[in-house]
Amino acid sequence: MSLRLPKIGITMGDPAGIGPETALKTASxxxxxxxxxxxxxxxxxxxxxxxxxxxxxxGEHCAFNIRATGNLKFDKAFVGTPNPLxxxxxxxxxxxxxxxxxxxxxxxxxxxxxxxASVNMAGIDFTGHTEFIASLCGVPxxxxxxxQSAGKLRVAFVTTHIPIRDVPDAVTPERIAKTAELLVExxxxxxxxEPLIAIAGLNPHAGEDGFMGREDEEIVKPAAANLQxxxxxxxxxxxxxxxxxxxxxxxxxxxxxxxxxxxxxxFKMLAFDKGVNSTLGLPIIRTSPDHGAAFPIAWGRGRVxxxxxxxxxxxxxxxxxxRRARE
Numbered sequence: 671m672s673l674r675l676p677k678i679g680i681t682m683g684d685p686a687g688i689g690p691e692t693a694l695k696t697a698s699x700x701x702x703x704x705x706x707x708x709x710x711x712x713x714x715x716x717x718x719x720x721x722x723x724x725x726x727x728x729g730e731h732c733a734f735n736i737r738a739t740g741n742l743k744f745d746k747a748f749v750g751t752p753n754p755l756x757x758x759x760x761x762x763x764x765x766x767x768x769x770x771x772x773x774x775x776x777x778x779x780x781x782x783x784x785x786x787a788s789v790n791m792a793g794i795d796f797t798g799h800t801e802f803i804a805s806l807c808g809v810p811x812x813x814x815x816x817x818q819s820a821g822k823l824r825v826a827f828v829t830t831h832i833p834i835r836d837v838p839d840a841v842t843p844e845r846i847a848k849t850a851e852l853l854v855e856x857x858x859x860x861x862x863x864e865p866l867i868a869i870a871g872l873n874p875h876a877g878e879d880g881f882m883g884r885e886d887e888e889i890v891k892p893a894a895a896n897l898q899x900x901x902x903x904x905x906x907x908x909x910x911x912x913x914x915x916x917x918x919x920x921x922x923x924x925x926x927x928x929x930x931x932x933x934x935x936x937f938k939m940l941a942f943d944k945g946v947n948s949t950l951g952l953p954i955i956r957t958s959p960d961h962g963a964a965f966p967i968a969w970g971r972g973r974v975x976x977x978x979x980x981x982x983x984x985x986x987x988x989x990x991x992x993r994r995a996r997e
Contacts, residue, residue: 675706676705676707676987676990676991677706677776678708678777679770679771679776680696680697680710680767681693681767681782683712683781683782684757684783685712685748686751688783688964688974689782690717691974692976693710693979694717695976696980697710699980702983706987707735709770709776710737711739711766712759714736714741737770739762739766740759740762742755746969749965750965750968751965752791753788755792757788757791758789758792761784761789764781764802764803765806771955772806777955780956780957780986781803782959782979783964785965812844812848814950815849816948817949817950818937818960819946820941820946823940824853824856825933826852826853826927826950827926827930828849828928830929830930831930834929841872843893843896846894847893848951849926850869850897850926851902853950856950864903866904866922866924867902867924867926868905868913868922869893870907870908870910870933871886871910872885877907886907890906894906910928910932914936914937938961942960943975943978945960946985948985956986959979959981959982
């Protein structure tokens with residue numbers, strides 16, 4: 671087992687948002703001084719501007735390495751608005767960090783928030799970090815899952831960044847099974863030997879025995895039953911409007927949600943300031959905060975809450991240490 675500190679890459683995020691500030695402050699956080707080495711991915715000029723802002727504000731302890739992924743210059747004119755230059759620069763940082771992780775140059779990747787609109791304005795088809803990183807890793811969308819977590823509250827998603835009208839066709843027994851499998855695997859890695867998983871229904875009231883749609887009867891219930899036959903501890907489907915109450919959640923180690931907003935809305939109401947987004951099923955470790963670029967409070971416009979990205983860093987460091995201990 672190597673005694674080297676895990677090396678964690680942090681992408682700068684969208685230069686028009688809070689990404690550069692949160693990335694730099696995370697890399698400079700003293701709690702990680704003896705636990706990890708950080709590398710910031712992005713445009714040096716943008717990172718330098720964020721460092722100057724931090725020094726004027728809270729006097730951050732700024733000791734970090736920079737992996738230059740472009741030469742975009744800081745310009746106050748693009749702060750707080752979608753911009754194709756910022757979108758392209760943010761995506762370049764993600765690409766470089768993932769490629770370095772695949773090459774073994776870094777042990778994990780933390781992605782600071784970026785704006786999907788900015789990337790698409792640059793002429794790049796982009797639905798989100800999850801799908802983009804999976805593509806770089808050569809992993810099909812069907813083999814990955816998005817997970818939101820905060821302590822024992824863990825939610826994985828059968829479908830993610832697709833229109834609501836497409837969700838019913840995308841919810842298949844295979845996708846439900848794969849999402850549950852990946853969620854269970856991730857929880858076991860965190861020290862829970864036999865996790866108990868709740869499966870959310872797709873329709874209101876989980877279909878009300880077929881009177882509010884047949885999907886829960888014909889797809890979700892059989893998928894849950896098949897998982898049980900295979901030895902997984904799962905229950906459901908549960909109506910999603912009662913699944914996320916405190917008493918119900920206390921019974922379970924994780925939840926499988928059928929679609930993006932079904933899980934994201936209650937999760938963020940319960941844990942917005944400390945939630946972590948991670949991608950399951952990848953050959954690399956990837957985590958991120960559970961919020962966006964926050965244009966209205968970027969670059970000194972408001973106090974940035976560091977809770978979520980610091981939680982993402984803690985999870986990345988812990989997973990990197992666990993993985994390296996097995997090598």
